[in-house]
Amino acid sequence: MTEILAHLTLAFGILGNIVSFMVFLAPIPTFYKVYKKKSTEGFQSAPYVVGLFSAMLWIYYAFLKSNVLLLITINSVGCFIETMYICFFLFYAPKKARMESLKLIVLLIVVGFGLIVAMTQFLASGVTRGVIVGWICLVFSLCVFVAPLGVLRQVIKTKSVEYMPILLSVALTLSAVMWFFYGLLLGDFNIAIPNVLGFIFGIIQMILYLIYKNQKPVTHGKALEPESKKYSIREMEEEEIPEIKDHQTVDVVKFKENGHDATRVAIEPQAHPNMPNHIIEVTA
Incomplete structure (x- = not known):
């Protein structure tokens, strides 16, 4: 039974490594786009700095434990x-974004991680040190x-799911499953619980x-409609716009003239190119 558990732990650890x-x-x-445009534009460095901090924290925790080589x-x-x-x-970022990134790196990687290592090394020892670092990893x-x-x-x-990268969500979910079973089989709940x-x-x-992949995006509580639906059939009937036939193109322009709302319709016949255009003006 112990051998089976060891093989399962190894299997989930390897799968966790692959998915991660x-x-x-x-x-x-994303970085290929940055390379092509030679600019980071609106992209932020925070996710990568946080990712580096998290990886360093788990490596430190793994060194304090045993049998977690796959975590390392x-x-x-x-x-x-x-x-x-x-x-x-940092190479492609503008000066302001570069400075903000460097501040975050110093704050999180140098100061934050440095304090965690220093305090746990000098203020804790043995098993207690691993427990403290494990709780820090869990909370983070x-x-x-x-x-x-x-x-x-x-x-x-x-x-709208425009800003939800579904493939990344699937990969993260699979990764969570693999590392949960890895931590559970090891009996390490600092790995399993998060x-x-x-x-x-x-x-x-x-x-x-x-649910939302086929839904129309909503802006200010209203579903966005195509530009061609700006003037509905009912609105045109209320404005008393005459019926246009023979595949003619109609341009509707609303404006104010002498304090009155007016609608001007420009008819551009296509079937008879030699006929002049007509302007119909309806004043409310």
């Missing part, structure tokens, strides 16, 4: 990839998984995607 590696590679299309391997790869993303971003992971709530609120409000939340949010995102 795919998640780390997900931003490549994937997060080492993650540190390398996230560092490359950050360097790439929960905060990372709660972050997509903003995207979910936007999807519900706008009834991934429960990650799985739940992943399922919610996919459900919302299925």
Whole structure:
């Protein structure tokens, strides 16, 4: 039985590494756009800095534990990839964005991670040190998984999934499943518990995607209509616009003249190109 559990743990750890590696590679299309345009435009470096901080935190935790080699391997790869993303971003970012990114790096990576390592090394020892770092990892992971709530609120409000990358959501959900079972089989709830939340949010995102993928986007509480529907048939009847036949093109222009609302309709016949255009003016 113990041997079976060991094989299952190894299997889920390897699958977790594979899926997490795919998640780390997900931003490549974004950076390809940055490379082509030679500018980061409106992209932010925060997700990559947070990703680097998270990977470093889990590596530190893994070194304090035993039998979590697969946790070290994937997060080492993650540190390398996230560092490359950050360097790439800093190279193409404008001066203001570059300075903001450097401040975030110093605050989170240098100060934040440095304080965690220093305090746990000098103020704790042995098993206690691992427990403290484990709780820090757990809380931080929960905060990372709660972050997509903003995207979910936007999807519900706008009834649009334009800004929800469904493939990334699926990959993150699979990753959460793999690491949950890996942590559960190891008996390490600092690994398992945050991934429960990650799985739940992943399922919610996919459900919302299925609900709203064919919905019309909503702006200010009204569904967006095509430009061609700006003037409905009823509105044209109320304006007493005469029926136009023979496939003629009608341009409707509303304006104010001498304090009165007026509608001017320009008729451009197509069947008889030699006939002059007509202007019909209806004054309210």
